Amino acid sequence: MHRRIDLWGPDALEFDPDRWLDERVKKYLIPNPFIFLPFNAGPRICLGQQFAYNEMSFMVIRLLQNFFNITLSSEPAMRPPAWWAEKDGRQAIEKFRPRNHLTLYAMASLTLKCFTVI
Numbered sequence: 602m603h604r605r606i607d608l609w610g611p612d613a614l615e616f617d618p619d620r621w622l623d624e625r626v627k628k629y630l631i632p633n634p635f636i637f638l639p640f641n642a643g644p645r646i647c648l649g650q651q652f653a654y655n656e657m658s659f660m661v662i663r664l665l666q667n668f669f670n671i672t673l674s675s676e677p678a679m680r681p682p683a684w685w686a687e688k689d690g691r692q693a694i695e696k697f698r699p700r701n702h703l704t705l706y707a708m709a710s711l712t713l714k715c716f717t718v719i
Contacts, residue, residue, distance in 0.1 A: 608636045668715040 606613045609629055612620075620626065630637055640647035665671060673696055685692050 602636065602638065605636075608633070665715075668717055670714075670716040672714045 602608070604613050609620075610625060621630075635642065640650040640653070681692075681695050685695060687693070
């Protein structure tokens, strides 16, 4: 299913991680989110899904623990619009613009500046 040209376009057989970042995600995945099923769905969902998510979270946490200072980049594309500051709740204090589709992600990109002790 993940290599079907009718679902993913003419470059379906090529390894191209950028397909999740450009207009192809809007053309193929957003109209039909169930064409990408790394863990399957429904009653026969993969038993290792939560394990994989926990492993990924652990790896990211361990990676970030190696830095003594982590700050958000000042890219304007990832910042929330100014009118969010007038809203109530979390929206008023957000430092980046979150979006969600199948998972939570940043609107443009979440660029971090990380500093280590040399």
